[in-house]
Amino acid sequence: MPVPLAYSWRNLRTRWLTTLLTAGGMALVVFVFTATLMLAEGLRRTLVTTGSPGNAIVLRKGSDTEIKSSIERPTASAMATQPEIAFDGQGRTMVARETVVLIGLPKKSTGKVANVTIRGTDAASLELRPQVRLIAGRLPRPGTPEVMVGKAVASGFTGAGLGQSLHFGKREWPVVGVFDAGTTGFSSEIWGDANQLMPAFGRNAYSTVVAGLRDPALFAAYRQAIETDPRLQAETWRETRYYEKQSDRMRKFLTVLGVTLTVIFSLGAVIGATITMYSAVANRVPEIGTLRAIGFRRGAILTAFLLESLFLGLLGGISGVALASCLSFLTFSTTNFQTFSELSFKFTLTPWITGLSLAFAAIMGVAGGFFPAVRAARLNIVAALRDD
Secondary structure, X not given: OOOOHHHHHHHHHHOHHHHHHHHHHHHHHXXXXXXXXXXXXXXXXXXXXOOOOOEEEEEEOOOOOOOOOOEOHHHHHHHOOOOOEOEXXXXXXXXXXXXXXXXXXXXXXXXXXXXEEEEEEOOOHHHHOOOOEEEEEOOOOOOOOOEEEEXXXXXXXXXXXXXXXXXXXXXXXXXXXXXXXXXXHHHHEEEEEHHHHHHHOOOOOEOEEEEXXXXXXXXXXXXXXXXXXXXXXXXXXXXXXXHHHHOHHHHHHHHHHHHXXXXXXXXXXXHHHHHHHHHHHHHOHHHHHHHHHOOOOHHHHHHHHHHHHHHHHHHHHHHHHHHHHHHHHOEEEEEOXXXXXXXXXXXXXXXXXXXXXXXXXXXXXXXXXXXXXXHHHOOOHHHHHHOO
């Protein structure tokens, strides 16, 4: 017959100080593990939600980012005439020809210069990005050097506030509006008229063409039309997939770094759990002998001690996840390895991260308690009852 679960839990409560210290070590390991996954997931979600499944983004063939892409004006016009493209309420095609460049601005927090993305927009740019909404000031007037800045830029960079002016491209650019794009990457951008920005940076070509499709299911047809036309020399992405791809390199780096640190720290946590459980076995030898004498088999003793170490791991896991969940209120700023521009995003805790973290904590607990549990199960009944 099995040993009651209450027996394993009660023994942890009896040794509450040792339990707290061991569970605390595991909690720190789980915190690092969870925080790393939250950071990578926050980056992925920020970039994925930047795009819309109903939009197609066209780049020059061989370009993996908007910044590296270059599309000549006649080519961009040809991309805007496909039958899959939607029309707005005034009968205009939902196509935005945009220019994307980087400039350096000093950060308020450190004073160091970081890259910020400037997007030269078209008349349809705002309608294609419904997540972008003006929260202060007004929209820039077409044909003028006025710009509006994302909320993250306005709060994070010197001279980028409403009513101030930015100096780049050998001219002044008044900041007339601040917009909020939610948790998307657009909040870390500056927007202005593409026809004003292009000559300021000595450009005659657009970076990208964004097309709003009549139906998201028409994406394959639109892509085929663009990519099979030898005159265009372009490749087409669904906008959500394009932005998700931008997070791949950074997510892999964060994941590898976090897993490496977690493995190193977890070894110490497992050793701590092993020492704790060996101490528990040593202090309860007569008790184990009594359990064996009244009919509990070796398997029941083994299970009881494994459950005890499992409870210990879960206690640390729950504490670590709870601590990591507090990071959801923080905004993190880093350089996107794909575009080398500054990007703000939040730690994101999801059900799968919670489940994976608790499973990892449980594995640590069981790994730490396995050999002590085996030792407890193998104790000789007579020798255990005689132990002082």
